[in-house]
Amino acid sequence: MTIVRTFRKSLLLVTSLLLLGGPMRAENTDMTLDHSVDGVLIEAAWSPVAPPGIKTSALYLSLTNLGCANAVLVSVESPDFMHAHLHKSSMSGGMATMEAVVQVEVPAGKTAVFEPGGLHVMLMGAKRSLGLGETFPVTLGFQDGRKISVIASVTAPGKQPDASEHSMDGHDHGSMHMN
Numbered sequence: 001m002t003i004v005r006t007f008r009k010s011l012l013l014v015t016s017l018l019l020l021g022g023p024m025r026a027e028n029t030d031m032t033l034d035h036s037v038d039g040v041l042i043e044a045a046w047s048p049v050a051p052p053g054i055k056t057s058a059l060y061l062s063l064t065n066l067g068c069a070n071a072v073l074v075s076v077e078s079p080d081f082m083h084a085h086l087h088k089s090s091m092s093g094g095m096a097t098m099e100a101v102v103q104v105e106v107p108a109g110k111t112a113v114f115e116p117g118g119l120h121v122m123l124m125g126a127k128r129s130l131g132l133g134e135t136f137p138v139t140l141g142f143q144d145g146r147k148i149s150v151i152a153s154v155t156a157p158g159k160q161p162d163a164s165e166h167s168m169d170g171h172d173h174g175s176m177h178m179n
């Protein structure tokens with residue numbers, strides 16, 4: 001990667017994503033959760049339901065870059081939350097920590113997976129309570145100015161839509177990544 005990184009120190013991390021997936025995925029039939037615009041495919045945007053009264057939640061998804069150049073995710077926003085930030089969780093010495101991430105670079109042909117224990121979008125200041133099964137819009141902003149909007153589903157705690165008993169969440173091609 002040739003991009004010069006200027007935020008090496010401090011808590012801010014510039015993350016170059018390595019890929020958890022193998023070959024590019026087959027076309028997905030789940031129209032309610034997938035969105036492909038300008039060569040970026042967002043799949044399975046999901047957010048575990050927050051406990052009553054809690055206005056902070058996390059958003060997970062997978063982002064596949066179908067284009068020929070790096071896709072660099074720099075912002076996330078939702079009309080249902082005051083703030084949304086890119087974060088990365090990790091374990092160090094048995095302690096879970098979380099850091100802000102300035103941007104997420106996804107090389108051409110690769111998939112970045114946002115999942116519990118790793119990359120996620122921190123959603124803060126919910127403007128309404130979002131119950132199980134509800135959805136909310138999220139817009140992803142890229143360095144080149146592209147904006148991609150997707151609909152995220154509120155799922156049972158810790159559950160990806162894939163793992164849900166909900167029939168509309170019909171991923172059946174084994175796209176979950178096991179650690």
Ligand SMILES: [Cu+2]
Nearest residue numbers: 087088098122
């Ligand atoms: Cu976080």
